[in-house]
Amino acid sequence: MKKETLIYEGKAKKVYSTPSPDLVIHEFKNDATAFDGQKKGTIEGKGTVNAKISAAVFKLLEDAGVTTHFKELLSDNEMLTYRLDIILVEVVVRNIAAGSLAKRLGYPEGRHLKEPIVEFYYKNDELGDPLINDDHIAELGIASKEQLAQMRAMGLKVNDILKKFFDSSGLLLVDFKLEFGTHNGALMLADEVSPDTCRLWDKETLEKLDKDRFRRDLGKVEEAYQEVLKRVESKGQGSMEKEPLKELGLKAEE
Numbered sequence: 664m665k666k667e668t669l670i671y672e673g674k675a676k677k678v679y680s681t682p683s684p685d686l687v688i689h690e691f692k693n694d695a696t697a698f699d700g701q702k703k704g705t706i707e708g709k710g711t712v713n714a715k716i717s718a719a720v721f722k723l724l725e726d727a728g729v730t731t732h733f734k735e736l737l738s739d740n741e742m743l744t745y746r747l748d749i750i751l752v753e754v755v756v757r758n759i760a761a762g763s764l765a766k767r768l769g770y771p772e773g774r775h776l777k778e779p780i781v782e783f784y785y786k787n788d789e790l791g792d793p794l795i796n797d798d799h800i801a802e803l804g805i806a807s808k809e810q811l812a813q814m815r816a817m818g819l820k821v822n823d824i825l826k827k828f829f830d831s832s833g834l835l836l837v838d839f840k841l842e843f844g845t846h847n848g849a850l851m852l853a854d855e856v857s858p859d860t861c862r863l864w865d866k867e868t869l870e871k872l873d874k875d876r877f878r879r880d881l882g883k884v885e886e887a888y889q890e891v892l893k894r895v896e897s898k899g900q901g902s903m904e905k906e907p908l909k910e911l912g913l914k915a916e917e
């Protein structure tokens with residue numbers, strides 16, 4: 664499958680049309696932004712790390728019965744996916760207080776939450792992606808009640824799977840952001856799952872191994888991304904490759 668025209672350029676990816684109207688190619692960039700694009704930079708190797716980690720995660724989720732836009736990895740930083748109509752809601756799932764939740768609730772970063780918290784944000788750069796609730800979503804008409812319920816359930820299911828997956832790589836899944844879209848009416852997980860969109864801390868040292876190193880100028884940004892890829896790829900070597908779900912104590916969807 665080859666790239667045709669550039670149809671969209673985001674902060675971290677370019678999206679190209681292909682000869683098939685149903686499929687697009689995402690090219691993952693090394694560009695990094697934070698705080699609604701106010702902070703800009705480059706993280707060498709990020710495109711490759713994020714494409715490879717996202718591919719591994721999407722494959723695992725598909726095996727567990729979560730429908731995603733993923734078709735195949737075409738190169739180190741290019742992914743073939745279904746072409747979706749993106750829903751303008753970002754779904755954040757949290758296990759441990761950090762970032763904006765720690766601020767909002769006055770919690771110290773690192774406090775484990777009693778239950779996972781699911782939040783919705785309005786995907787709107789001009790407004791700075793504000794936190795919204797079910798009623799706001801109904802008012803804006805950006806997702807149906809049924810889609811909202813599905814996105815919440817999928818978010819929690821993805822959390823159950825990824826908590827185990829990252830834990831087996833010695834990483835704590837603190838929180839993450841998901842995006843969804845529809846293809847011929849079917850709801851699919853979209854975008855990427857990577858150190859750009861997840862907070863991942865080393866289980867033993869609690870060292871941050873994600874985009875917070877860039878956001879907060881913590882140094883060793885490239886090294887953190889490479890470390891996460893190394894740990895995820897080392898899972899692909901042993902029994903994980905053959906029966907990843909069984910290895911994580913999860914069941915495949917019938």
Ligand code: TMP
Nearest residue numbers: 761762763764838839840859860861862
């Ligand atoms: P927050 O604590 O800043 O609200 O972030 C929650 C999670 O969402 C965290 O894992 C980082 C991710 N995230 C994105 O993927 N994109 C964004 O624009 C923001 C603000 C957060």
Ligand code: ASP
Nearest residue numbers: 674696697698699700859
């Ligand atoms: N999406 C954010 C931006 O540039 C980046 C982030 O904090 O993850 O604006």
